[in-house]
Amino acid sequence: MSTRSAKQVLDAVVEAGRWAPSVHNTQPWTFALSGEEISLRADVGRKLAVSDAAGRELLISCGAALFTMRTAMRCEGYEPLVRVLPDPDRPALLATIKAGAQVEADEPTRLLGAEIERRRTHRAGFADVPVPDRLIESLVRAAMSEGAMLTPVRSADAVNVLAALTQAAQGVQMQDQRFNLEVIRWARPPGSARTDGVPAEGYPQEAAPTEPHFPQRHYSWRHGWGGAGEQSAAAIGVVAVLTTAGDSREEWIAAGQALQHALLHASAHGVSAAFHTQALEMDLLREFLRQELCAGEYPQMIMRFGVTFDAKEMPRRPVSDVVE
Template sequence: MSIRSPKQALDAAVEAGRWAPSVHNTQPWAFAVSGEEISLRADTSRQLPVSDPAGRELLISCGAALFTMSTTIRFEGYEPVVRILPDPDRPGLLATIRPGEEIEADELTWVLGGEIERRRTHRAGFADVPIPDQLIESLARAAMREGAKLTPIRSPAAVNVLAALTQAAQGVQVQEQRFSLELIRWSQPPGGARADGVPADAYPREPVPTEPDFPQRRYSWRHGWGIPATRSEASTGVVAVLTTPGDSREEWIATGQALQRVLLHASAHGVSAAFHTQALEMDLLREFLRQELCSGEYPQMIMRLGVTFDSKDVPRRPLTDVLE
């Protein structure tokens, strides 16, 4: 039984929610605590109007924060009671969460909770270390628990298609000023002190191409920022796609919850993820993927999973910035 009060569990949940992954580390969430309930809101001032006009990636990011808070409340000894999109008249209110009945946190909850601040996004190739099939299968089951489907792409031809579409989308985006300016907004120069965005030590200056090549975002934008590439990390890793049957706001939030469950589970086994959303930010390419590679399901995230020995600190906004 819990020895922490519901108020203490809520405080811990809000603190943990800050550590969720988000597109370009925008951290597009706001929390409010009223009584014994947390409200999760979308901070649309942090939305990407060019690459994410519908707010899909924003809601995926907020869904990851929701799962993080739910896990923390369970970790603190309470069953989380969650309502998704509880008020149609308040579309910015994505969810409410409160502590329910007291429970004994199980072993999986302890494992996932222990990875919340340790998990890191990777932005380069991986070490040539195989990932056991059993682990990939367990990650697929983890996603399924949150209403999404994680499919490892085993066919070399299909991996080549995903890489080619990522290259094509990246090639278009780097040529368009509006995409570049949006990316610059979330890029930090070396020594930058911002509490959001992608710092210059979070990606290689000159990436070592994987085979096939999945290009990373060019956060440095002609500045030569970044760190020296790790030549020993040039493996593609395991390519996987996260999909949902539909494409509603509820399913975007569910995607974020599934994504964070997968990432925390993977982190507990020493596995990190690199994300590639370029092709999913272009409607024609996303629809092509849905029809040709995803059996009609909607692709929500393309990722590579692998082992890296490079771990960097990531900036996080202070609690005073995210708690209303």
């Protein structure tokens, strides 16, 4: 059982929450401590106004932070008591969390907690190392336990469709200066001291092609930053789609929790994920995917799981920046 003070526990939970993944590493959250309760709030100034006008990706990012905090609290020896969207009059207040009864964290929870600071998003192809089917099945169960569905795409035709739609969306976005400027706003130059966004060493100038090709974001647009990357073709990994039955704000938060549960579990077994949300940022393509490939469920994330031996450090805003 925990022997730490309530303040030490809450500080540790907030520290963990800031390590969650977020679109373009925007880290669009703040935390407020009041007594023995933490409030998770959306930092709407970090919302992607062009590609995420509805705030769907922002809430998925914050949902990932919420699951991270829940995991950290269990690792600290307390059952988390969570309320999601507790106040309709305060839309930026996404959740509250406080410590409930003391519990002993089980081995799966400790395994997830150990990956909170180690997990990394990958932005290139993968090594030619297979991902075990049993691991993918466990990722599916992890997402399901949080109220979402993670579906590995086994059909080659369906993978080709997802790749083609990602290419199409990327091509359209590249013609729109607003999209390009929004992406490079979060691309960091070499040597930058900023603690958000994607650092130059975190993405390749030119990603190695996969077959079929899933394009990466053009963080290097017009400036040539980024790592050298691999020149030969890279493995595609296992393509998967995360969906929810509905498309409400609550379900976006649930999708983020499901995503982070799967990511931490994958990381514990040496597997990383690359994200491809371009097609989901265009309403017509997202609706096409929902009807034609997702059996009417709402696609919230397209990703690839694979093995990489090239983990990059990713900056995080200091606690003083995110705690109100």
